[in-house]
Amino acid sequence: MPSVGPVVDRGRQDEPAWKPLFDAYVPVREWLSRLKPDVAIVVYNDHGADFSFDKYPTFALGASDQYAIGDEGFGKRALPEVPGDAEFSIHLCEKLIEAEFDLTVCQELAVEHGFLVPMNLCFPHTSSGWPVKCVPLEVNVIQHPLPTARRCYRLGQALRAAVESYPGEKRVVVLGTGGMSHQLQGRRFGFMNEKFDQWFMDRLESDPESLAALSHHRIMEEAGAEAVELIMWLTMRGALSPGARRVHRHYYAPMTTGMGLISFED
């Protein structure tokens, strides 16, 4: 949600309307600081900050040591540039393309709220920068035709194989991002469906393969047009083994978007 960015930048996290969201991430951050990942692969979508509809890739992977902060129309947030791991990214590119995921490889990429808000929540920056190196993995979920849910799930499985084949030692976390139920356009603006969102998280825990069969149409009808972002969660889940242990789970839907949090350890 873009509105979370200014809440962080203005220090409003303790306001009653926002506290439930930020409090839910306190144990997640403690957990992550114990795990000490070397790299965070962030599966996110651009909202027309660095990609435009003149050329909009279905899947794109960052392959840089540094990612700039993008301007998606609200001005650039005053955040440090995000450190990357070009060498690791290039390994992932080679393995994913070998596995027939024909990614767009980006040696320059500016990131925006789709990437930065989850980072604000999971890996807050300090005066010395961000605490983890990142690999942005961008998915088109905003302009049809979109990749299928199953394709996103399979991408996650290929991502796991790519990570496992890296010759060095890396501790890797994968962030799947995107709002749960929400519709931001037309008469149905503001539509949410908590029942669907809870069902989706239940299935993500117990039977993720079944979610890969969801059509865009069904997600959009039951959870709102923009809820189709949920297919990015399947890339994260595909990168984990089916029996991965769920660690955290939370849900908050104050305004127009179901904000779900679920974490797994493998």
Place this chain on the structure above:
Amino acid sequence: MCEALSSAHERDAFKRDEEAFLSRFGLSDAEKNLVRSRDFKGLIEAGLNIYFMLKLGSATGNSLYRMGAQMRGESYEEFLSTRNIQGAV
């Protein structure tokens, strides 16, 4: 047109002279009228992507929730009264 509004320089150009700005993108008169009248419901119906409309919202001082209220055919206050936690704006 909306894509251009991802740059501070272009947002300034839009605010300085909206007509001159609109003339640069091959828009039809009907499309220009939708922008001029801040008809967000009409822009979506004409095919504008919501995330690109947000950039127009930013340049014209219309938040997502204000655009949303208009698309629902409600006042901003009426829309807010339908939300679970109204302070989360």
